[in-house]
Amino acid sequence: MGILSRYDTLVWDFNGTLLDDVDLGIECANVMLSRRGLPLIPDRDRYFEIFGFPIEGYYRRLGFDFSREPYEVLAHEWIAEYRARERNVPLRDGAVDLLAAVREAGVRQAILSATEAGMLREQLRDLGILGYFDEVAGRGDIYAPDKTALARRWAEEKKPGRCLLVGDTEHDLACAEAAGFDCLLVRGGHTSDGDLDKLDCRVLSDLFAVKEVLFGAET
16 A cells, blocks of 8 residues: 555656756756856766755856856856757656556646746646646746745645655755655655765655555555
């Protein structure tokens, strides 16, 4: 017997949890760094060392100088690079089957993302998964400082009952704690395995393992 029956709503993070976009994030950052003659991100290990929320801090660790170029300008540039390449980025293995299984079980699903809400809906629609979500909660702008306030506000306004958040970063755990949700984290996203293992949260290997925990080993 899995744990899904304990919850009224399953809340998903998007980037890194459902969408396999780690390499795209590195590629977009490197395009911007290259234009400015700044050191590139050589590999995922280095990316994991410096990535994090708030995103302004991540940009500073990359070497961007906000006294020369405001963060808002850089954020627009990053979005343009990301959107030019995003159609080549797949969902993580098992994502569609898992979303379908949760819907079949009658549990509501929401997506909570630091992505601007209109862009998020467009991405979900292009990927063919928008219809799985009863709620889509994105930000009102593209600047993605963090999403803890968004999570808290969404929980207060929507009163979604007992919630489990599935994410891939320490920030997702912080969002769950801020909103009063339980949390599962999954490897293979925007956080190294070593950093995930330091957190006080259950960490699963992939979305197939998430499905097993949600529904029980018999599925």
